[in-house]
Amino acid sequence: MLVIKTEKELKSHLSSFGNGESLGLVPTMGALHHGHVSLVRRAISENDNTVVSIFINPTQFNNREDLEKYPQSLIADIDILEKLSNKIAVFAPSVEEMYPNGVGSTSYMFDGLDQVMEGAFREGHFNGVGTVVETLLKLIKPNKAYFGEKDFQQLQIIRKLVEIKDIPVDIIGCPIVREPNGLAMSSRNKRLSTTLRKEAGLIYKTLETAKKKFGTESAKSIMDWVKDQFKGHPFLKLEYVEIVDVGTLMPIKRKQDNIKYRAFMAVYANDVRLIDNIALN
Structure with missing residues (x-):
C-alpha cells in the first residue's frame, strides 16, 4: 500500500498515471468504517486509479474537545484499504503539510447553504470543510470525488464550492450505510458504548x-412529534430537527409538489454528537 505524506510525493505519484487514465478521490478523516468502504469501492469501480x-x-x-477525542487509526485504516485494492494510494498529510502558512480557514459565500442546521450550531465548520476540500481537489485533480449522504448538507456545500471555484470535478453523492439497527455509520460511533449504540437506533x-x-401531516406537526420522541430520554438529547428544501436547504414553509424535501437531525448520545437525514419525497 502506497502511503503518501507530502505534496511532492503526491505529485510524483500522480505523474505516473498514463494519458487518459481516470482518477477518483475519496476524502476522509480516517477511522474508516463500512460507509467509507462503500465510497472507496465505488471509486475503484468507476476509475483507473483511486486516492483516499x-x-x-x-x-x-468548532469544539476542541471533539477534535481531541476524534478517533485516529491510520494503521488499521491502511489495513482496511489494502484488502480492497492494490491500486489505492493513501494521502495522509500532516497539519503542517496541509496548512504551510499556518492553520486557518478561507471564508466562502455558499448562498446560505452553510447558515442552517450544522452551520447554525457549528460556527466556522463549513469554511473549514471548504478549505481542506478545495486544497485536496486542486492538489489531486480527480475526475470524480465521492462523499456520503450522511453529511448531506456538506455534500450540497461541496457541490456549491466546485461551482463557485470552477473546479473541474464530478461530485458523487453515495447512499448512507447503516448499522443493523439503522444507526448511520460514522467514525464517532466508535465512541459509543454498547448501550448507547443500541439506543441511538431511535434516530433512524x-x-x-x-x-x-410527511404524506399526510404538516411539517410543523412532524417536527413537534420528533421532539416529543426525545423528551426525557435518559441518553439521547435532540439538538435540532429540520425539514428543508433539498436544493436551498431552507426550512419548509408550505409543501409544494415540485420540491424535494429532506429531514435532518442532530442528536447527542451523552457527549457523542450524531447526525442523520432522510429523503421525504
Missing part, C-alpha cells in the same frame, strides 16, 4: 416514521 485521503482537519472542528426509527407522516 486521511486527514483530520482541525479547522472544521424516528426519521422513518417522519417520512411516513
Whole structure:
C-alpha cells in the first residue's frame, strides 16, 4: 500500500498515471468504517486509479474537545484499504503539510447553504470543510470525488464550492450505510458504548416514521412529534430537527409538489454528537 505524506510525493505519484487514465478521490478523516468502504469501492469501480485521503482537519472542528477525542487509526485504516485494492494510494498529510502558512480557514459565500442546521450550531465548520476540500481537489485533480449522504448538507456545500471555484470535478453523492439497527455509520460511533449504540437506533426509527407522516401531516406537526420522541430520554438529547428544501436547504414553509424535501437531525448520545437525514419525497 502506497502511503503518501507530502505534496511532492503526491505529485510524483500522480505523474505516473498514463494519458487518459481516470482518477477518483475519496476524502476522509480516517477511522474508516463500512460507509467509507462503500465510497472507496465505488471509486475503484468507476476509475483507473483511486486516492483516499486521511486527514483530520482541525479547522472544521468548532469544539476542541471533539477534535481531541476524534478517533485516529491510520494503521488499521491502511489495513482496511489494502484488502480492497492494490491500486489505492493513501494521502495522509500532516497539519503542517496541509496548512504551510499556518492553520486557518478561507471564508466562502455558499448562498446560505452553510447558515442552517450544522452551520447554525457549528460556527466556522463549513469554511473549514471548504478549505481542506478545495486544497485536496486542486492538489489531486480527480475526475470524480465521492462523499456520503450522511453529511448531506456538506455534500450540497461541496457541490456549491466546485461551482463557485470552477473546479473541474464530478461530485458523487453515495447512499448512507447503516448499522443493523439503522444507526448511520460514522467514525464517532466508535465512541459509543454498547448501550448507547443500541439506543441511538431511535434516530433512524424516528426519521422513518417522519417520512411516513410527511404524506399526510404538516411539517410543523412532524417536527413537534420528533421532539416529543426525545423528551426525557435518559441518553439521547435532540439538538435540532429540520425539514428543508433539498436544493436551498431552507426550512419548509408550505409543501409544494415540485420540491424535494429532506429531514435532518442532530442528536447527542451523552457527549457523542450524531447526525442523520432522510429523503421525504
